[in-house]
Amino acid sequence: xxxxxxxxxxxxxxxxxxxxxxxxxxxxxxxxxxxxxxxxxxxxxxxxxxxxxxxxxxxxxxxxxxxxxxxxxxxxxxxxxxxxxxxxxxxxxxxxxxxxxxxxxxxxxxxxxxxxxxxxxxxxxxxxxxxxxxxxxxxxxxxxxxxxxxxxxxxxxxxxxxxxxxxxxxxxxxxxxxxxxxxxxxxxxxxxxxxxxxxxxx
Amino acid sequence: xxxxxxxxxxxxxxxxxxxxxxxxxxxxxxxxxxxxxxxxxxxxxxxxxxxxxxxxxxxxxxxxxxxxxxxxxxxxxxxxxxxxxxxxxxxxxxxxxxxxxxxxxxxxxxxxxxxxxxxxxxxxxxxxxxxxxxxxxxxxxxxxxxxxxxxxxxxxxxxxxxxxxxxxxxxxxxxxxxxxxxxxxxxxxxxxxxxxxxxxxxxxxxxxxxxxxxxxxxxxxxxxxxxxxxxxxxxxxxxxxxxxxxxxxxxxxxxxxxxxxxxxxxxxxxxxxxxxxxxxxxx
Numbered sequence: 001x002x003x004x005x006x007x008x009x010x011x012x013x014x015x016x017x018x019x020x021x022x023x024x025x026x027x028x029x030x031x032x033x034x035x036x037x038x039x040x041x042x043x044x045x046x047x048x049x050x051x052x053x054x055x056x057x058x059x060x061x062x063x064x065x066x067x068x069x070x071x072x073x074x075x076x077x078x079x080x081x082x083x084x085x086x087x088x089x090x091x092x093x094x095x096x097x098x099x100x101x102x103x104x105x106x107x108x109x110x111x112x113x114x115x116x117x118x119x120x121x122x123x124x125x126x127x128x129x130x131x132x133x134x135x136x137x138x139x140x141x142x143x144x145x146x147x148x149x150x151x152x153x154x155x156x157x158x159x160x161x162x163x164x165x166x167x168x169x170x171x172x173x174x175x176x177x178x179x180x181x182x183x184x185x186x187x188x189x190x191x192x193x194x195x196x197x198x199x200x201x202x
Numbered sequence: 203x204x205x206x207x208x209x210x211x212x213x214x215x216x217x218x219x220x221x222x223x224x225x226x227x228x229x230x231x232x233x234x235x236x237x238x239x240x241x242x243x244x245x246x247x248x249x250x251x252x253x254x255x256x257x258x259x260x261x262x263x264x265x266x267x268x269x270x271x272x273x274x275x276x277x278x279x280x281x282x283x284x285x286x287x288x289x290x291x292x293x294x295x296x297x298x299x300x301x302x303x304x305x306x307x308x309x310x311x312x313x314x315x316x317x318x319x320x321x322x323x324x325x326x327x328x329x330x331x332x333x334x335x336x337x338x339x340x341x342x343x344x345x346x347x348x349x350x351x352x353x354x355x356x357x358x359x360x361x362x363x364x365x366x367x368x369x370x371x372x373x374x375x376x377x378x379x380x381x382x383x384x385x386x387x388x389x390x391x392x393x394x395x396x397x398x399x400x401x402x403x404x405x406x407x408x409x410x411x412x413x414x415x416x417x418x419x420x421x422x423x424x425x426x427x428x429x430x431x432x433x434x435x436x437x438x439x440x441x442x443x444x445x446x447x448x449x450x451x452x453x454x455x456x457x458x459x460x461x462x463x464x465x466x467x468x469x470x471x472x473x474x475x476x477x478x479x480x481x482x483x484x485x
Contacts, residue, residue, distance in 0.1 A: 003343075003396035003397070004342065013411070057463065058464060061463060062438060096434075
C-alpha cells in the first residue's frame with residue numbers, strides 16, 4: 001500500500017525572538033510571524049504603528065486578526081481610523097476586523113455614526129450589524145433623525161430592515177417624510193417597515 | 203439522583219464564555235437547551251450536585267474535565283464518501299497540480315480536520331487507492347485531527363456501522379473492511395495503520411503548527427461554529443498549514459472568501475476550493 005505513516009509533521013518555524021522589532025523587518029514572512037505572535041493588550045501600540053505603514057495585504061491581515069483577537073477598546077481604536085483610508089481593500093479589511101470585535105466596537109460606534117465624513121458614517125452603519133440587543137435600533141434611529149445625506153440614511157435603513165425592532169418604525173416614518181422627494185428612500189423605508197412589521201416579536 | 207436545576211442566564215453566559223475561550227465555538231442563547239443537556243450529562247458523570255461545584259471542577263480541570271466537556275460539545279456524525287465531488291476534484295485536479303513540479307521522493311501530505319471518527323481520512327485513502335492513477339508513484343501521508351479526543355480513539359479503532367457505510371458499494375466494503383458482526387465493520391489493518399490521528403484545536407497555533415504543511419486540507423463544516431474573530435484566527439492557522447499553492451476544501455455551505463482574503467478561489471469542474479497563493483504571488 002503506497003500510503004505512509006510518519007511519526008510527526010514538519011518542524012514548525014521557531015517563534016520570533018523579538019516580535020515587536022520584527023514588525024519592521026524587510027521580510028514579509030518575519031512581519032507576518034511577528035504580527036501573529038503579538039496578541040496581548042500591551043502589544044496594541046506596536047500593532048497599531050505597524051498597521052499604519054504595512055503595505056503587504058497578507059501581513060496587514062495578520063495585524064488586524066491579532067488586534068481583533070485582543071478585542072479591547074484600545075485595539076478597536078487602533079483599527080477604526082483606517083476606515084477613512086482611500087485604499088478600498090484596507091477599508092474592507094478594517095470593517096471585517098471591526099466586525100470581529102463587536103464589544104469593543106460598540107463603545108466607538110456613536111462617534112463613528114456622528115463623524116463629519118459621510119463615508120465614515122455610511123460604513124459605520126454596516127458595523128452596527130455586529131452588535132447585539134436593542135442598541136442597534138437606537139443608534140440607527142438616532143442617526144436617521146439627524147442625517148442629511150440620503151446615501152447614509154439608505155445604509156442605515158438597510159441595516160435597520162435586518163436588525164431593527166418595531167421601535168424603529170417612528171424614526172423610519174420621520175425619515176420618509178424628510179426625504180419625501182427621494183422615491184428610492186421612501187421605497188427603502190417602506191420595505192424596511194414591512195420587514196420589521198413581519199418579524200415575530202420577542 | 204435528582205435532575206439538576208436549569209442553568210441560569212448568568213451561568214449560561216459563563217459557560218459560553220468558557221467554551222468560546224477554549225475552542226472558538228460560539229453558543230448563543232438560542233442554543234441554551236443544547237448546552238443545558240450537555241452540562242446535565244457532565245454533572246451526572248462527575249457526580250456534581252450543583253452548577254457551581256461542576257464549574258469549579260471544570261475550571262480546575264479536575265480529572266481532565268475540560269477535555270471531557272469539550273468532547274460533549276462536538277458534532278461527530280458523518281459517513282464515508284460524503285461530498286464525494288471534492289474527492290473527485292482531489293484526484294482529477296488538485297493532486298495533478300500539486301505534483302507538477304515535485305520530485306517523486308517528496309510525500310504528498312493531506313490533512314483531514316476535523317476528522318471526527320475517521321470516515322473522512324479513510325475515505326480519502328480509499329478514494330486515492332481506487333481513483334488516482336499516480337497513487338503508486340508517490341508516498342502519501344494522510345493525517346486526521348480533531349479537538350475531540352474520544353473520536354480520535356474511535357477513528358484509530360476504525361469500526362463503523364451501516365449508516366457510515368451507506369455511500370459505499372458492496373465491492374468497496376468487501377475490499378477495505380472486515381465484517382465483525384451483523385452491524386459492524388472494521389477498516390483493514392493496513393489502511394488503519396497508514397492514517398495517523400492527532401488532537402488539534404484549530405484556533406491554537408501552538409497545536410496546528412507542529413502538523414507541518416500540507417498539499418491539501420479538508421476542513422469541512424467546522425468554521426461555521428466559530429465567531430468572526432475565531433474564524434479569522436483559524437483561517438490564518440490553516441494558511442500556515444498549507445504549502446504555497448496548496449488547497450483547502452470547505453463544506454459546501456462555507457466560503458473562505460467571507461472569512462479571509464488570504465486565499466484565492468479556484469473553480470474546478472467538480473468543486474470550488476481555496477488556494478494559498480504561491481510565494482511572491484501576492485503583494
